Amino acid sequence: MININDKLKSLRTGDGTRRARTKEASSIGKTRTFTDHLVQQVEEISAPTLNDELTRIREALEDASENLERNPTIGNLEIYRVLLSNLIGKATKGAYEVEGVGPGWSLTDKHHVIRKIDEEAEALLLLVLNEQKDTLKIAAKLTHLKGLVVDLLS
Incomplete structure (x- = not known):
């Protein structure tokens, strides 16, 4: 049986993942590695x-x-x-x-x-x-x- 609250959380558009990523980036520091840039570009290209x-x-x-x-x-x-x-x-x-x-x-x-x-x-x-x-x-x-x-x- 699927919990309705879990299903609703997955359906909502504002899931907070962007906030989590920006927090991680800001906690690490202002410099981003080449891998971070590459991952970001792949995510943008592979977006539906x-x-x-x-x-x-x-x-x-x-x-x-x-x-x-x-x-x-x-x-x-x-x-x-x-x-x-x-x-x-x-x-x-x-x-x-x-x-x-x-x-x-x-x-x-x-x-x-x-x-x-x-x-x-x-x-x-x-x-x-x-x-x-x-x-x-x-x-x-x-x-x-x-x-x-x-x-x-x-």
């Missing part, structure tokens, strides 16, 4: 492409969707929501570029220009959202019920 990553998340989302439909528990709902959040976040960051234009320091003073960078990522995001309409409705109902239970307990 955006479409590969979105496809992997989409497959996991489909599995989570089937699990949620078969067994609508709060744990399955949370896994589904995390995967959906990861997919939407990565697709929007990869598909669009937002640029603040105009004078002013605050975001409300500026106009924002949105440019489409990757049409495939946008198409995949729209496809997934259309495919997941029913499961999104189930997730919304479960979230509403979860809120009612919390209200009753408090």
Whole structure:
């Protein structure tokens, strides 16, 4: 049996590995060896492409969707929501570029220009959202019920 907390930790995007690497580098000192540079470059090159990553998340989302439909528990709902959040976040960051234009320091003073960078990522995001309409409705109902239970307990 898989512990839901362990599964959620592995699904979250901010796993803290970058922080651990920077702490190690700062504790060693400012000088980095040739091997460190080589390892960093290999990691950057071997990183999966955006479409590969979105496809992997989409497959996991489909599995989570089937699990949620078969067994609508709060744990399955949370896994589904995390995967959906990861997919939407990565697709929007990869598909669009937002640029603040105009004078002013605050975001409300500026106009924002949105440019489409990757049409495939946008198409995949729209496809997934259309495919997941029913499961999104189930997730919304479960979230509403979860809120009612919390209200009753408090």
